[in-house]
Amino acid sequence: MSHATTANQATGHAEGQHHPIKLYLVIWGWLFVLSACSYLVDYLGFQGYLRWFLILLFMFVKAGLIVGIFMHMAWERLTLICAILVPPVAVLVFVGIMIVEANYTLITRVVFFGAGP
Numbered sequence: 001m002s003h004a005t006t007a008n009q010a011t012g013h014a015e016g017q018h019h020p021i022k023l024y025l026v027i028w029g030w031l032f033v034l035s036a037c038s039y040l041v042d043y044l045g046f047q048g049y050l051r052w053f054l055i056l057l058f059m060f061v062k063a064g065l066i067v068g069i070f071m072h073m074a075w076e077r078l079t080l081i082c083a084i085l086v087p088p089v090a091v092l093v094f095v096g097i098m099i100v101e102a103n104y105t106l107i108t109r110v111v112f113f114g115a116g117p
Helices: 003-011 021-043 048-070 078-113
Strands: none
Touching (some): 021 048
């Protein structure tokens, strides 16, 4: 056995790092359960903000599992993780700004033009 191979094994860095199949099967099972919960939200007839909160919660958890495990981001450097997380956060900030602007525009139109017929 060469010195480089022994050093790699000692530090835990092996060429072509492999993860146990059990991890992928467990994540697949969680994705199945979370998808079933998403369908149950509609089946049980939840309405309003609770419905949308639950659907979005399940969606984000499933997306996090897929990105973290199947795209191997859980084992990547911080810069790659930031490359995945920063753009959606920026989009959410811009959507919030648009919501504030839309409310301002609506209020301005109601004040100057009236509520309508």
